[in-house]
Amino acid sequence: MLEPKKGGGFTSLKRIFVYTLPYRSRLVTSLALAIILAVLAPVRPYLIQYSVDKFVIHKMLAALIDITLIQLGILLAESLLRFVFMYITNWLGQTVVNDLRQDVFKKIIHQNLSYFDNTPIGTLTTRTVNDIEAINDIFSEGLISIIADVLTIIAIIAIMFYTDWKLTLISLAAFPLLILATYFFKESVNKSFHQVRNAVAKLNAFVQEHIAGMYVVQVFAAEKREQEKFTEINKDHRDANIKAIFAYSIFFPIVEIILAISTGLLVWYGASQMLDMHVTQGVIIAFIMYLNLLFRPLRMLADKFNTLQMGLVAAERVLVVLDSPEFMQENGHLKPESLEGKVEFRNVEFEYKENVPVLRGISFEVQPGQTVALVGHTGAGKSSIISILNRMYEIKSGQILIDGHDLKDYDIEYLRQHIGIVLQDVFLFSGTVYENITMRNDAITLEKVIEICKLLDIHNFIMQLPDNYHFNIRERGNMLSQGQRQLLSFARALLYNPSLLILDEATASVDTESEILIQKAIEKLIAGRTAIVIAHRLSTIREADQIIVLEKGVIIEKGTHDTLLSQQSVYHKMYTTAMAQEQQLS
Template identity: 50%
Template sequence: MGLEKENIKSGDIIDTKVLRRLYTFVTPYKGRFYLLVGLTLLLALLAPTRPLLIQKAIDDYVTVGDGAGLLRMTYLLIGLLLIHAVVQFGHTYLSGWIGQVIIRDIRVKLYKHLLKMRLKYFDNTPIGRLVTRNISDVESLSDVFSQGLAEIIGDLLQLIAILGVMFYVDWQLTLVSLCTLPLLIISTYIFKEKVKVSFNDVRNAVSNLNSFLQEHITGMNIIQVFNRQEREYEKFQTINKEHRKAHLKSVMYYSIYYPVSEIIQAMGIGLVVWYGATGVFDLEIKVGVLISFIMYLQLFFRPIRMIADRFNTLQMGVVSSSRIFNILENDEQIPDEGNNCPEKVKGDIAFNNVWFAYNDEDWVLKDISFKANHGETIALVGATGAGKSSVINLISRFYDVNKGAILVDGRPIKEFDLATLRKHVGVVLQDVFLFSDTIFQNITLGNPDITKEQVLYAADLVGARRFIERLPGGLEYDVKERGGTLSVGQRQLISFVRAMVYDPEIIILDEATSSVDTETEELIQAAIEKMMHGRTSIIIAHRLSTIQKADKIIVLNKGEIVEHGTHEVLLKKDGFYSQLYQMQLKSVVVE
């Protein structure tokens, strides 16, 4: 057992196509977005103001002993701090708000898109990877708006504003203070490149870890039955080590970069103090200017240190966006262009020369033709892999035919609105899936039009009401994940009730009684007959004793119809069906 590992590389930091698509999600909130841009500009302008006022306070009031002027400047500084605090609050909250509402919208759109995908897409895509796209990758987009693009713009504007004020105050001292800047830029670039690689490794490791856990937790019974715990544990250890290794790499790079940047900043401040102190002694530089430059350098170096982080945040956001947009651009959806929305259908079904393959031309069904008239019961039999389940998947349009046509009431099923078509088709599958919710919600699937009285009536009809009412809470009993607190037979009975409450004109039973014991099977056989009365029914069954009353039995072998007729007619032919029947009869006698 194993999963194909995902390995996606980062692209360009500024991917204009991706950024334009992201902006379409900003459009509904562009008023707040432009306000955020305005607050970013205001913060950039406010950044150099405080050191400038402190310089004025020292040089114009402290050194000359002007207490009244110093008090006025103090009030001004306090007011400036309050304004800065309010603007910073607004900026932080607004950037976070925009990020959260946008990822909400993207996540909703992504999930809605997944709901419309062909089953083939889910057959070929690990569920854990889709979970990563919908949660981790979407979450990273929040950082693009709260810590990415807006912050990078703000940092760059702040650098420009600070540098402009520094040159205005003393250009010579500015040039001295910037001597260590090339060292910081080089170290920042190296850090950015190294962290970009480690971030890629982390994201890929998270995706692989999610995929592995989802698959192996779901298949835990197989792992335990075949005693594969130790082997699968070793695989998990390997994937988890890759995840840890990727994280530790990024931690190491941060551990090196920040102390190095602090040293470079200290060197710059040291040069300013040395050069500035000489100027103060020679009365060429005022004390306030020297102190303000120390503050300017601290303000100047901080955004440069942070900007590498911002770029990596933006880049990973762009990568996550690309992954998400790859899903949104995937057109593996069942086309829903039909406009036929009848309230009721008669239920006539016809397969006309149907060819179908899941992959290319590896045909599962080959030139299949048959007809099921209103009220008839058609049984499909054959060995595993003969194509029986594919027939019922095509009727509900989980997949589309490659060649030929399927008709309902004489009209191609592609002309029906997809939701309307499926409303008229009730399906009871062999593998019953129940959500972690109440029995009532699992039966109605959240449909507010279905009442408890209707559910109880349907449960009574299929013989499920007795066991439901014995459970704590009855219909409000929580079945837990995948219905784990119920027996296989009980889950199967609930699936019958689920099909019945929607009162479909076409009933499909896919091995519907194969998972229940003989007593339960006898209990629901009568109910099945009631369900099928007046409805077109298609039954797939391995137990040939359950389909003897079918109006027509179609025998499939390797995707082709090899025999068809009633039970009695097929037995007289002494062909494929007769052999299957005799084999099952012998096995029952032996038992």
């Protein structure tokens, strides 16, 4: 599961900052600007103090104009530097987010299917989008900004002590109250933000799942029940946000009260010192400005610490995805010019969950150009054989060979390009017919696609669509019928001229006209190729060179159609029952 380890904040921060190494000049520039801005922060109040004590009292108008122009120049320079600082830190954050999101998506698309069996899609969406976006705050509002604020606070307090240490101590007498309030605020908001992020992940997972399964929700009239469940999850998200809002609503007025107390103490003590001629008017004015400059970063510091912490929490979640071990080991380098298509399973054991066997002792051999049909009841293990043959899952033990070489010796991209797969449940992406057939491979020309479609006799059907091969079929191909989607999947499978074809028989749930087209396409697909077919309609596999009967993950019968029928065993019973059902439906 995608749960981060506790206490890994510093480690996560180091790993995230590795992504800044290609942009170290920008990082160094932002840190240098933080130091410069910290030094400039107390300069203007100090110049105002100097102006009041030296020029205003003595009515030196010319000198006052000169120092005012200097202050204006410093203000403009500070504003420009702050703009550059904010731009660079945000640029750095967005660039790191861009690079990190690339790595996360690359990691996700190379995971094996067992990873997705155990991880909700909505959770992965949250990690890839929301959590990575939160990492941007580490740079724009988090660590670098905190460093700048801390340096500013140090610079202001330093010049306050340099100017008058007694007045500084009096002015900061209320600081323990601020530290206490900041601590409680930080803890409260941090807890609330954790709840918010968990609630966002649940919301994303719930919405993703229910939009994908909307047909089922509506067919079973479950809208009201699912709405109630969504309301519950959404309420948790709202409540977590309200807790954070409540903490903000208390904290900021408290900061204003503490600032007022500090200012009051400053005026009370400063006035008495002025009467005794120990403090000048310029110092009092400067200290009021110092306090305002001091409280501005202090007011936001706790919030920025929380932003940093939430960015680190998000980083930990994202790094869990990057550290997932459930990816396909791509150690093979074998890329022969072509495959003959000989397939051999040797005592293969496979399980989705540990100690829950799905396939047990599977052994069979398919010669080049032969067609083998897999039959059996639901859960017998037919689809599992397909999944492990093209390495969507790793086997527990045994060996799978193609042309005498272990499956793991092949380059995985080469292997999958030479194994064409047509599934019963066709998945099409939002985009054009051409893009779906080529899987957005720009190296494949439209002429090549048309050639394949003509070979399969589906060119005419495509030409009847608006915009032909450039017809946008929208998300999941819902603009097309089941039969049309299936025909496009045949073109997709044949495009790379595969040596081995895997067919999850595709004639179920289609109309008669589409079934005829699909059967013709299948005949052309398997011609001269090794084919492994999952048979749902037993009447379609009579001509198979070998039929393998599975039951609970074990091969119980093997042979040709006639041989198995003559044995009067499991296949004979299945075939007789299937024929009777087809006759009733016809």
